Amino acid sequence: MSNTIKIQLRVRPPGANPAMQFDPNEKPLYNIDYNDEVMQLVGANQNYNFKFNHIFDAKSTQEEVYDHLVKPMMGDFLAGFNCCVFCYGQTGSGKTYTQTGGNGSYNDRGLMPRALEQLFQQIELSKDRNFDVYLSYAQILNEGGFDLLSQSGQPVSGQRTHEQLARIQLLESEANVIRVRNLSAFPATSVEEALNVLWNGDMNRLVTATSQNQSSTRSHCIFTINLHSRPNGSEVIRKSKFHFVDLAGSERVSQTGSEGLILSQARYINVSLFHLETVIQALARAQKDPSMHVPYRNSLMTLYLKDSLGGNCKTAMLATVAVEQKNIPESISTCQFAMQVGSISNLATINEEIDPKLLIQKLKQENKLLKEELKLLKEGEGANCQKDLSPEEEEDVKQKVREFLADTQKQTLDVGSWFRLQFAIRYMRQLYNDKQGGPSSPTTAQPLDENELTRLKKILQQRDAEIDILTQMVGGDQPKPQPHQAKHAGPMYDYDNIDTTYESQNGSTRELKFVPESESTPKSRPQSASKQQQTAILDRPVAQNVPDSVPRPPVKEKKLSEAEQYLNILSSAGNICKIDLSKLSLNQLKNEEQVIFAQFQSKYYNAERLNSDKETLQTLYKDAKLQANSIIQLKSQAEKMKTELLQLVQKLGSETEETDFIKEQLQKVNSEYQLKVRALKETQVQLKSVEADLNVNKDKMKKDFIRWYQYAVQYLQNQQPAKIETHKKGAGSIDQEIDDEIQAFYNLKKKAGM
Numbered sequence: 034m035s036n037t038i039k040i041q042l043r044v045r046p047p048g049a050n051p052a053m054q055f056d057p058n059e060k061p062l063y064n065i066d067y068n069d070e071v072m073q074l075v076g077a078n079q080n081y082n083f084k085f086n087h088i089f090d091a092k093s094t095q096e097e098v099y100d101h102l103v104k105p106m107m108g109d110f111l112a113g114f115n116c117c118v119f120c121y122g123q124t125g126s127g128k129t130y131t132q133t134g135g136n137g138s139y140n141d142r143g144l145m146p147r148a149l150e151q152l153f154q155q156i157e158l159s160k161d162r163n164f165d166v167y168l169s170y171a172q173i174l175n176e177g178g179f180d181l182l183s184q185s186g187q188p189v190s191g192q193r194t195h196e197q198l199a200r201i202q203l204l205e206s207e208a209n210v211i212r213v214r215n216l217s218a219f220p221a222t223s224v225e226e227a228l229n230v231l232w233n234g235d236m237n238r239l240v241t242a243t244s245q246n247q248s249s250t251r252s253h254c255i256f257t258i259n260l261h262s263r264p265n266g267s268e269v270i271r272k273s274k275f276h277f278v279d280l281a282g283s284e285r286v287s288q289t290g291s292e293g294l295i296l297s298q299a300r301y302i303n304v305s306l307f308h309l310e311t312v313i314q315a316l317a318r319a320q321k322d323p324s325m326h327v328p329y330r331n332s333l334m335t336l337y338l339k340d341s342l343g344g345n346c347k348t349a350m351l352a353t354v355a356v357e358q359k360n361i362p363e364s365i366s367t368c369q370f371a372m373q374v375g376s377i378s379n380l381a382t383i384n385e386e387i388d389p390k391l392l393i394q395k396l397k398q399e400n401k402l403l404k405e406e407l408k409l410l411k412e413g414e415g416a417n418c419q420k421d422l423s424p425e426e427e428e429d430v431k432q433k434v435r436e437f438l439a440d441t442q443k444q445t446l447d448v449g450s451w452f453r454l455q456f457a458i459r460y461m462r463q464l465y466n467d468k469q470g471g472p473s474s475p476t477t478a479q480p481l482d483e484n485e486l487t488r489l490k491k492i493l494q495q496r497d498a499e500i501d502i503l504t505q506m507v508g509g510d511q512p513k514p515q516p517h518q519a520k521h522a523g524p525m526y527d528y529d530n531i532d533t534t535y536e537s538q539n540g541s542t543r544e545l546k547f548v549p550e551s552e553s554t555p556k557s558r559p560q561s562a563s564k565q566q567q568t569a570i571l572d573r574p575v576a577q578n579v580p581d582s583v584p585r586p587p588v589k590e591k592k593l594s595e596a597e598q599y600l601n602i603l604s605s606a607g608n609i610c611k612i613d614l615s616k617l618s619l620n621q622l623k624n625e626e627q628v629i630f631a632q633f634q635s636k637y638y639n640a641e642r643l644n645s646d647k648e649t650l651q652t653l654y655k656d657a658k659l660q661a662n663s664i665i666q667l668k669s670q671a672e673k674m675k676t677e678l679l680q681l682v683q684k685l686g687s688e689t690e691e692t693d694f695i696k697e698q699l700q701k702v703n704s705e706y707q708l709k710v711r712a713l714k715e716t717q718v719q720l721k722s723v724e725a726d727l728n729v730n731k732d733k734m735k736k737d738f739i740r741w742y743q744y745a746v747q748y749l750q751n752q753q754p755a756k757i758e759t760h761k762k763g764a765g766s767i768d769q770e771i772d773d774e775i776q777a778f779y780n781l782k783k784k785a786g787m
């Protein structure tokens with residue numbers, strides 16, 4: 034897909050850069066035509082008009098810039114296209130502010146953290162692809178490349194300079210593909226992890242920058258999100274990169290009044306920006322003459338960004354300008370450069386390749402299947418299908434067939450040999466005929482075993498009854514109850530709707546659904562049903578939930594059908610809660626559901642565990658809140674020190690004991706910050722595990738309540754029949770307190786930018 038590079042302009046609010054003097058009364062020498070997206074700059078001798086794809090004026094917020102510039106690219110990035118946003122402009126015009134963010138509020142965060150947030154949100158929503166995210170952060174200074182994430186993650190001790198950062202190298206393959214050597218790529222599985230990696234890189238960038246006696250102005254920084262994705266179960270992998278490039282300030286050396294080391298660095302910068310300009314000019318010419326040589330190799334920065342400039346990438350440029358009167362000449366040259374960039378086309382394609390490891394795995398699997406198929410065919414050739422199976426073998430095959438039919442997810446039926454397969458096919462035909470009421474067909478050469486047929490019919494009937502009951506349990510579109518069914522009344526809510534409240538989703542009351550009176554529903558009184566429970570087989574998953582205090586039934590020889598087991602379990606519901614039913618009436622059940630539910634909760638066999646989980650959860654939330662608060666404080670402390678340090682370096686122009694001291698303090702604060710982040714992560718892991726446990730038990734309690742309620746209705750109906758018609762307002766939000774805590778905690782996390 035061929036696209037010209039989109040060029041956009043951002044105007045830094047006049048006076049926003051404390052390092053630049055500004056007279057608030059000065060006459061503005063610029064004008065924006067919002068209809069045509071044209072910036073007019075008043076030069077010394079003439080006016081200049083520059084047309085952009087979009088202009089962000091001085092009032093634009095970080096959110097607006099993100100939404101317009103990066104948000105639309107995220108879909109392409111996730112689809113496998115390389116993307117790049119680079120900021121270009123004079124020193125102090127707002128490049129770093131735009132890319133990384135300001136030191137102030139959460140709303141000031143820049144494109145990079147916002148992109149990470151959006152990325153992880155999208156990944157979360159994607160159900161059919163697997164994603165892996167890796168982050169890199171490179172810095173190019175004086176034609177040397179450094180890994181800003183090297184050693185990061187470790188507590189920082191001592192001062193960090195560029196010598197302590199790994200040097201990166203660029204290699205170009207014969208196919209002209211650029212490979213970066215020695216640049217770490219940190220995996221991130223959550224937005225919190227990703228933001229922490231970014232923070233580490235930013236800290237390294239700041240501390241090393243000031244160690245080199247220069248501000249961020251002097252280097253180019255490139256933060257890269259590497260994304261690998263593949264559809265579930267596929268070996269075709271897409272690999273895309275999103276570069277966020279903060280170029281060094283583009284001002285002319287003569288204007289900066291630099292000297293010494295800063296002057297030589299400024300020359301390097303000017304040289305690399307000069308090469309960038311040359312590359313852009315060559316690319317513009319190459320549009321007309323494809324044989325035109327583009328001199329990417331002349332500088333490390335242009336080589337690094339080769340793909341983003343005129344290559345396989347969707348690229349956007351943000352030109353940043355400072356519009357105070359004295360900055361107008363620099364703003365004109367920034368806009369002139371942007372015009373050249375805007376004429377360049379990139380050819381972006383989806384980067385798809387085959388993952389060899391996954392391919393091998395898949396081929397091996399295919400091979401195995403082929404071998405099995407071959408074996409079956411070989412056996413079949415000479416066998417003429419007449420070999421009899423032993424009764425055990427037959428039962429084994431039947432079992433496999435039944436499992437296969439019952440599980441719609443199963444794609445293959447693996448029964449073993451050719452003879453067994455033939456038997457399976459005949460057995461399936463027999464099941465089909467039985468279901469259709471058609472002629473029975475023998476599974477073997479012998480006549481069909483009558484006992485087997487009866488057994489199967491019984492299973493089918495039992496399954497139908499069971500399905501009916503379960504359908505009623507989960508609610509849904511089943512027909513409305515017939516009047517004669519009303520005597521088995523009980524609340525039946527969709528499980529989705531009972532997560533925190535017993536009210537229907539729209540808050541209105543709704544009709545109860547009734548357990549149908551079917552062949553399988555016990556007609557006996559609950560007391561006798563409870564006797565039946567003595568024979569129940571309680572080793573099904575649902576039965577494992579029955580409290581230990583429930584007397585274990587003696588194991589009887591007769592194996593009950595699943596429907597029978599279920600009904601028995603239902604009747605055992607009286608044991609999951611020790612409420613004395615003789616003190617309750619049907620009317621109370623009907624009208625005082627909240628009270629009943631509260632009683633149920635307190636007398637529920639698992640109440641102690643639930644309460645203890647809730648207490649643990651609350652303690653953990655409190656801990657996490659405290660940790661998040663101190664992280665916020667440490668972060669803002671570090672931000673303040675960062676600003677102070679930068680201002681001091683700009684003011685003094687060289688390192689002093691004072692700057693050394695601030696740097697040392699800053700590193701201490703950063704180490705403490707890292708420790709707190711790690712501690713918070715550990716608390717979060719514990720939180721998740723307790724939360725999961727609590728949720729499972731809460732769900733189970735809600736299901737148990739429904740079972741118990743049905744049981745209680747049945748029990749009381751036999752004493753004082755009554756008709757329950759409507760469901761009153763539910764038990765309310767039983768976990769409101771915890772939910773509020775959760776909300777408060779996540780708000781705090783968001784505020785901390787984690």
Ligand SMILES: Nc1ncnc2c1ncn2[C@@H]1O[C@H](COP(=O)(O)OP(=O)(O)OP(=O)(O)O)[C@@H](O)[C@H]1O
Pocket residue numbers: 044045046049050051122123124125126127128129130131135136248249250251280281282283353
């Ligand atoms: N849109 C803005 N709103 C508020 N403050 C801003 C804005 N843009 C820049 N600033 C402030 O102006 C100052 C300089 O901005 P910044 O460091 O982003 O410039 P830069 O172009 O990256 O400079 P350099 O080339 O030196 O790195 C900072 O104090 C920053 O907070």
